[in-house]
Every structure is written in structure tokens, then in C-alpha cells.
Amino acid sequence: MTGKATSKPKISVSIIGAGGNSSLVSLLLSRHGIKEIRIVDGDNIEKSNLERQTLFGISHIGLNKAEVMKNIVQSQGILNKITAFHEYLDSVNYESILTGTDLIIDCTDSILTRNLINEISVKMDIPWIMTSSMEKFLEFKLIVPGKTACLNCLTENQNLIPINCSYDNVEFYIPSLGSIMAVSLVSNYYENSKLEDCIYFMNMDDYSITKIKTGLRESCSVCAQKVFPEITSKRIIGRSPY
Ligand SMILES: [Zn+2]
Numbered sequence: 001m002t003g004k005a006t007s008k009p010k011i012s013v014s015i016i017g018a019g020g021n022s023s024l025v026s027l028l029l030s031r032h033g034i035k036e037i038r039i040v041d042g043d044n045i046e047k048s049n050l051e052r053q054t055l056f057g058i059s060h061i062g063l064n065k066a067e068v069m070k071n072i073v074q075s076q077g078i079l080n081k082i083t084a085f086h087e088y089l090d091s092v093n094y095e096s097i098l099t100g101t102d103l104i105i106d107c108t109d110s111i112l113t114r115n116l117i118n119e120i121s122v123k124m125d126i127p128w129i130m131t132s133s134m135e136k137f138l139e140f141k142l143i144v145p146g147k148t149a150c151l152n153c154l155t156e157n158q159n160l161i162p163i164n165c166s167y168d169n170v171e172f173y174i175p176s177l178g179s180i181m182a183v184s185l186v187s188n189y190y191e192n193s194k195l196e197d198c199i200y201f202m203n204m205d206d207y208s209i210t211k212i213k214t215g216l217r218e219s220c221s222v223c224a225q226k227v228f229p230e231i232t233s234k235r236i237i238g239r240s241p242y
Pocket residue numbers: 149150151152153154216217220221222223224
């Protein structure tokens with residue numbers, strides 16, 4: 001592609017979860033003309049994280065993930081405006097964290113947080129990117145309120161319910177692949193105005209990719225009826241949901 005210098009997306013991106021997926025997301029976006037990155041994670045780095053969370057090393061064990069990620073990205077001197085939030089996104093703090101952001105990237109792989117982000121996306125009219133992984137499988141989707149199916153729209157079709165993982169059963173390279181796919185969605189949407197209401201599945205066992213058309217559901221309780229059970233629960237997340 002050409003002409004990138006004038007088309008880079010001057011947007012503020014909030015990355016929820018400073019783990020495996022977000023390591024590469026933060027590095028790639030910081031080098032791509034993004035105006036601001038906010039990194040949100042209340043968790044600290046453990047030795048068991050190091051295989052998949054490629055920004056972190058032994059010296060970071062015990063430190064906050066969001067803060068370390070911010071410092072590493074900032075040390076490269078390319079993007080000045082990076083903020084770390086040493087807390088978990090929840091139904092109480094979301095407005096203070098996300099007001100003014102243009103895009104949310106979910107890097108948590110947590111059903112609970114994913115449902116919350118979906119409601120926040122509709123309520124605050126902020127697009128978000130979902131990635132989810134299990135074993136050698138990856139799925140990803142850009143959700144734009146009013147333009148694409150939201151996460152809740154998908155649950156009507158049992159085949160489209162996003163997979164949920166614990167990192168224990170994800171191949172070590174899959175989070176980095178998810179990062180690349182998320183950044184490709186950012187690039188295609190914000191630079192090329194390309195938006196497909198689809199969910200994509202990658203199978204790294206046979207290197208296949210499947211694209212399934214999705215659509216807004218008129219009866220959806222979240223994006224059509226604006227019912228937000230996770231937000232109204234005022235559930236405070238005091239420990240890692242990621
Ligand atoms: Zn919906």
C-alpha cells in the first residue's frame with residue numbers, strides 16, 4: 001500500500017488486558033501513527049506469563065503489567081501519549097478510563113470482560129475488536145455499534161458464540177497472531193474504510209481461514225434494546241478476570 005503517511009489513523013486506542021495479545025498490539029500501534037494508547041490491567045507479571053507475554057522478562061516479575069508495557073513502549077520514543085491504568089476495567093471505572101477513546105481492543109480473553117466491553121461499546125458508541133483463542137484456533141471480529149452485529153447479536157447462533165480460553169490451552173504463538181489480526185482490522189477500518197460484518201476463524205492446524213457473515217439482530221437486548229446488565233450490576237472486579 002502507498003500513501004500511508006497521510007492516512008495513518010490519528011485515534012486513541014484503549015487496550016484492555018496487558019497480556020499476550022496486547023504485547024504486539026501495543027508495539028505495532030505505537031509505530032503506526034496512533035495518537036494515544038491507554039493500557040488497562042490490574043494484574044502483576046508472573047513467571048508463568050513469560051512464554052506468551054513476549055514483552056516481559058524475568059526482571060519484570062512482580063511488577064504491574066500495564067505499567068511495564070507502557071514503559072517498554074514509551075522507551076522506544078515513538079509515541080508520547082501512553083497511559084497505564086493499574087486496575088481492571090469494570091462497571092464502575094469504565095467511564096473514567098474510556099472517555100475520549102476511539103477504539104477498544106479486548107486482549108483479555110475473558111467472557112465476563114468481553115460482555116462488559118460489548119455493553120460499554122454500545123452505551124458510549126465506541127467500536128471494539130474482539131479476539132479469542134483456544135489451542136491452535138483464533139477468532140476475531142471488529143464490532144461497530146449500529147453498523148455490525150454486537151457480541152450479544154452473535155449468541156443467537158450457537159455456531160458463532162465466541163470461544164473462551166485459559167492461557168493454559170493456547171499454543172504459544174497464537175496470542176501474537178491475534179495481535180496481528182487485530183491490528184489489521186484497525187488498519188483496514190480506519191485507513192481504508194473497510195468494514196465487513198463478519199467473524200473470522202483461523203485454524204493453524206491446517207492454516208485455513210473461514211469468514212462467516214454476521215448481522216445486527218433486531219431483537220438484540222444490548223445493541224437494539226439498550227439493556228446493559230453488566231454495567232448496571234456495578235460489579236467491581238478486584239482480581240484478575242483475564
Ligand atoms: Zn446486538
